[in-house]
Amino acid sequence: MKKQLETQVLIVGAGSTGLSIARELSKYKVDVTVVEKNIDVALGVVKSSLGLIFSSYGLANANSLILKSSVTPDLSPSELFEPDTLKTRLGREGFDAFPALAEELDIEFRMFRELIIGRDEPDFRSLDLVEEICRGMNVGFERLDREGIQAYEPHISKDYTRGLTYYGDEGQIYPWEYSIALAENARDNGVRIMLLTEIKGITPLSGGFMVDTTSGAIKTKFIINAGGGYADKIAEMAEVRDFGLLFIGNQFHIIDKRFGGMVNTIVETAFRPGVAEMIKPTLSGNILLAGSGLVESKGLEDTATKAELMKQDLASMQRIFPGIPKGGIITSYYAVSAFNTRDPENHLLEVSRGNANFLNAVVRMPGMGFTPAMSRYMVELLANQGLELTTKADFNPYRKRIPRVSELSDEERKGVIAKDPRYGHIICRCEEVSEGEIVEAIKRGARSVVGVKYRTRAGMGRCQRGFCGPRVLEILARELDIPMTEVTMKGGLSRVLLYRSKELLNAGG
Amino acid sequence: MVSHDIDVVVIGAGPAGLAAAIKAKEAGLDNVCIIERGEHLGGLLDQCIHNGFGLVYFSEDLTGPEYGQRFIEKANDSGVESLLKSMVVKIFPDRRVAISNEKGFTYLSPKAIVLAMGCRERSREALLIPGKRPAGVLTAGTAQRYVNVNGYIPGKEVVILGSGDVGMIMARRLTLEGVEVKAVVEILPYVGGLIRNEVQCLHDFDIPILLGHTIVEVHGSERVEAVTIAKVDKEWKPIAGTERTIECDTLLMSAGLIPENELSRMAGVELDSVTGGPVVDSSMETSISGIFAGGNVVHVNDLVDNVTWEGEAAGVSAAAFAVGKAPPRKSKVHLKAGENIRYIVPQTVIAGEEVNLSMRVREPAEKVRIKVGDILTKGLRAVKPSEMVKVAISSKEWENPNGEICELVVSCENRR
Numbered sequence: 001m002k003k004q005l006e007t008q009v010l011i012v013g014a015g016s017t018g019l020s021i022a023r024e025l026s027k028y029k030v031d032v033t034v035v036e037k038n039i040d041v042a043l044g045v046v047k048s049s050l051g052l053i054f055s056s057y058g059l060a061n062a063n064s065l066i067l068k069s070s071v072t073p074d075l076s077p078s079e080l081f082e083p084d085t086l087k088t089r090l091g092r093e094g095f096d097a098f099p100a101l102a103e104e105l106d107i108e109f110r111m112f113r114e115l116i117i118g119r120d121e122p123d124f125r126s127l128d129l130v131e132e133i134c135r136g137m138n139v140g141f142e143r144l145d146r147e148g149i150q151a152y153e154p155h156i157s158k159d160y161t162r163g164l165t166y167y168g169d170e171g172q173i174y175p176w177e178y179s180i181a182l183a184e185n186a187r188d189n190g191v192r193i194m195l196l197t198e199i200k201g202i203t204p205l206s207g208g209f210m211v212d213t214t215s216g217a218i219k220t221k222f223i224i225n226a227g228g229g230y231a232d233k234i235a236e237m238a239e240v241r242d243f244g245l246l247f248i249g250n251q252f253h254i255i256d257k258r259f260g261g262m263v264n265t266i267v268e269t270a271f272r273p274g275v276a277e278m279i280k281p282t283l284s285g286n287i288l289l290a291g292s293g294l295v296e297s298k299g300l301e302d303t304a305t306k307a308e309l310m311k312q313d314l315a316s317m318q319r320i321f322p323g324i325p326k327g328g329i330i331t332s333y334y335a336v337s338a339f340n341t342r343d344p345e346n347h348l349l350e351v352s353r354g355n356a357n358f359l360n361a362v363v364r365m366p367g368m369g370f371t372p373a374m375s376r377y378m379v380e381l382l383a384n385q386g387l388e389l390t391t392k393a394d395f396n397p398y399r400k401r402i403p404r405v406s407e408l409s410d411e412e413r414k415g416v417i418a419k420d421p422r423y424g425h426i427i428c429r430c431e432e433v434s435e436g437e438i439v440e441a442i443k444r445g446a447r448s449v450v451g452v453k454y455r456t457r458a459g460m461g462r463c464q465r466g467f468c469g470p471r472v473l474e475i476l477a478r479e480l481d482i483p484m485t486e487v488t489m490k491g492g493l494s495r496v497l498l499y500r501s502k503e504l505l506n507a508g509g
Numbered sequence: 510m511v512s513h514d515i516d517v518v519v520i521g522a523g524p525a526g527l528a529a530a531i532k533a534k535e536a537g538l539d540n541v542c543i544i545e546r547g548e549h550l551g552g553l554l555d556q557c558i559h560n561g562f563g564l565v566y567f568s569e570d571l572t573g574p575e576y577g578q579r580f581i582e583k584a585n586d587s588g589v590e591s592l593l594k595s596m597v598v599k600i601f602p603d604r605r606v607a608i609s610n611e612k613g614f615t616y617l618s619p620k621a622i623v624l625a626m627g628c629r630e631r632s633r634e635a636l637l638i639p640g641k642r643p644a645g646v647l648t649a650g651t652a653q654r655y656v657n658v659n660g661y662i663p664g665k666e667v668v669i670l671g672s673g674d675v676g677m678i679m680a681r682r683l684t685l686e687g688v689e690v691k692a693v694v695e696i697l698p699y700v701g702g703l704i705r706n707e708v709q710c711l712h713d714f715d716i717p718i719l720l721g722h723t724i725v726e727v728h729g730s731e732r733v734e735a736v737t738i739a740k741v742d743k744e745w746k747p748i749a750g751t752e753r754t755i756e757c758d759t760l761l762m763s764a765g766l767i768p769e770n771e772l773s774r775m776a777g778v779e780l781d782s783v784t785g786g787p788v789v790d791s792s793m794e795t796s797i798s799g800i801f802a803g804g805n806v807v808h809v810n811d812l813v814d815n816v817t818w819e820g821e822a823a824g825v826s827a828a829a830f831a832v833g834k835a836p837p838r839k840s841k842v843h844l845k846a847g848e849n850i851r852y853i854v855p856q857t858v859i860a861g862e863e864v865n866l867s868m869r870v871r872e873p874a875e876k877v878r879i880k881v882g883d884i885l886t887k888g889l890r891a892v893k894p895s896e897m898v899k900v901a902i903s904s905k906e907w908e909n910p911n912g913e914i915c916e917l918v919v920s921c922e923n924r925r
Contacts, residue, residue, distance in 0.1 A: 331634035421611035426596035464632035493731035504687030
C-alpha cells in the first residue's frame, strides 16, 4: 500500500504562479505541497512568457489590448481598459516589489525602455488609441517622431515615423530563472515539491480533499489550482469547473548575440488585430523576436513551429530592423498562453464558487510582473478561508544563484576554480558554461538536458548543443548514475539515445 | 606547467592545429603550445573511424584515428606542449589569449597565434525547419560521436537531411549497426559531398537519396515520430501537393558546416562573408598581424590532407613571424571570384610567388577552363561544388609584361 501524504495546502502546478504562492506560504508555519506532472518546474506556460515586468498597469493593459482587439475588433477605447481592477492593482504592487524580490532570489532583473512605433495611417490610428488609453489612465508618455525613434534605436527602419514611449522603464527577468529560484527558495523553507506527479482524481471530503496522484494519495485541506494550461481539467476533477480555457499561440525567435547591440529597447509595432510584433533585447544579450501572428491554438501541446509564420516573422524582422539577417536566427519556438473564458481580460484569483476549500489561481499573460502581489493576495484568501498563518521565525528569504564563470571578474573566477576545478572546465563554448555549473544545476534538481539548459544556459547559444550536447549528456548520466540511454531532453519519452551499440544487430539475430 | 614566454599558441588540436604546431616547432622555436578544449589531441579525428584519410598526404588509405595518431606522436616527439581540457575564451587584438581550465584562469601573450578551431555543423534550428522540437534531432557529427566514441545508437529508423560527407558516412555507419536509414534528403539537385562517399556509403548500401527534396515538418512531441518531406522548386521552395510523410525516430542533419570563428571575431580578425572564415594571404596570415589561420576555420575543406597542408603553412609562417623573420607582406594581389567561382583561398597573394589556390565552384559543370586573370589557364574535365578545385601558380606564370597586378579575377568557364 502506498503511503498517504497529508498536507494543509496542495498547490497544483509548478509554474511561476504555483511556485510564487508556495514561496509566499513558506513564510508561515503551514505544510505546503506542490505537485507537478512534468520532470521539472517551469516547463509549461512559463515558456511563452516574455519575462516583462511592466512598470505601469496602463501599459500592461495596453498590451492586453492586443488580445482584446484581435478577438473583438472595433472596441472603443473606453472598453479597452478598466483603471481600477484587481489586475491593475496587483500589477502595480508586483512591479514595486520586484527589485527587492530579485535581490532576495539573486536573479537577473534589469530595466529597459519601451517604444511603440508606427509607419502608416492604420498604425497612427492605433497609436492614437494607445495615447488615449494612457491619458485615461494617467500614464505619462512622450510622442516620438522619426528622429525621436532613431535616437533610441539607430538601426530601426526609417519608415517608422511616429511612435511613443512611456515614462519609466520596464523590468525584464528570465521567466524560468525566476521560477526555478522560487522553487529552490520555497524548498529551502520547507515546501515539498513533487515532480512527475500527475493528478488522477480529486475526491472532496468535508473540509478538504483526497487527491489521487501517480505518486500516491494526498490528503489536503486546501487545493490551489495553478494548473496553467490544464487548470480547467483540475477544476473539472474537483467538480468545481466554472470556466474554460482559450489558448493563443505565438512564434518566437532568438537572434545571435552578434547582433545584440542592434536593439536597445523593447520595440513593439502599433497594435493591429491579430498582430503582436515585438523585438527586444534579452538579458543574455540576444534579441528576441516575438512573431507577428497571434493565432488561436488547440492547447499546450501545440508546440510545432509553423512555416507560414516563419515567413511572416522574417518579413517583420527585416521590415523593422533591416540590418538583422535571416541567418541571425539561432532558434525558434512556438508557445501557447492560456486565458480563462469566463473573463479573458482578467486572472481568476478566487475561492471557487463550488467549494470553499478549492481556490483558483488561473493567470493570464502578462503575468510574471504581478506574481509577488498575486501570491500575497492568494495567501490572504486562504487566511479568509480559515488557514491559520503563523510567521516562521526561521524563514530564509535568500537564495544564491549558481556561480556563472562568464560573469565573474578574473580574480573571482580564479577563486571559484581554485575551490572547485570543474568551474574551469568549459562545456558550453557559446554561452561559456563550466562543468561546475552543470554539476551544481543537477545537484539542485536538473534531471534532463532542458533542466540543465534552463539552469545554466548550456546549449542556448548559437551552435544549439552541437558541441556541448554530448558532454552535457555524459555529465547527466554520470551525476545521476544512470545509463546514457536513460537521459532525456525533458522527461517522458524524450530519450536522446535509444540503444547501445550492437544492440540492434543482436536483437535482429 | 606551460611557460608564459610563448612563441606560438595554436588554438585547436585537430589536423590543422597539430600540423601547425609541428611545423612551428620544427622551425626551431622553443615554446609552441597547442590549446585544445577536448580531452585528447586530434580533434574530431577520433570519431572518424572510416577510411580515406591520407590518400594524398601519405599515399596511404588510413582511418581518422590512424591519420591523427601520426601527427599526435610527431607533436609529442618534437616537444610541442599541449594544454588539454582548456578553452580559449577570449583573444585580444594584441594577441593575448585568455584560457580557462581546471588549473585556473590565465592569460598567455604569445608572439604569434594560429587559429585552428575547425568548423561546426549547421543545426536544425539555424535551418529554420518547422515543426515540433522533440528529442532525436541531431547533427550527423554529434551522432557520429555518440556511435563511435560513446557506443550508443540514437535510434533505429533514421532520415538524414542533407548529403554532406558526414551524413553519408553516418548513413553507412548506422546501416552497419542495424539501423534502417530510410532516406537521405537533399534540397539541391546534386549530392553535397564527395562522389566516393555517394557511391560507397549510399549506393553500395541501397540507401535512397532524394534530390531536390527538403523536410517541411518534424513530428513528435517527445521523440521524433516522423518527418514530412516535399519536392522543392528552382528557388528551393517546397511545392504544395508533393508532401509525403516518412515515419522515423531520428533525424540527422548534414546540411552544411560553418567555420568556427567566435574567437577570430573577438580578436577583430576580418572575415570573408562567403567562406565564413578569416580573410588570409598566401602565408595564411589574417588581417591582424601575427594571427594566422589554417584548415576548416578558414574554409570548409573536403579532404583532411588539405587541412593539414594549410595548417602546416600557417605554422611555418607563425614561426617566422615569432622570430621576426616574416617576409615583408607588400603589394598584395587580390583574388576575385568571377564566373562560377564561389570563393578562393587565400584571398590575397603576392605577385611573383609560388602559391596553391583552393577554390570552390558555384555550380557543377563539365569541360571547363579555370582562368586566373590572364596569367594562368587550367582545363578540367568536370567540377562540382563539393569537390575543391586546386590550382598552383608557379613563379614563371607571373612573368607578366603588362606591369603591376592588383587584382586577378578567377573564373570557371565552359570550353566551347
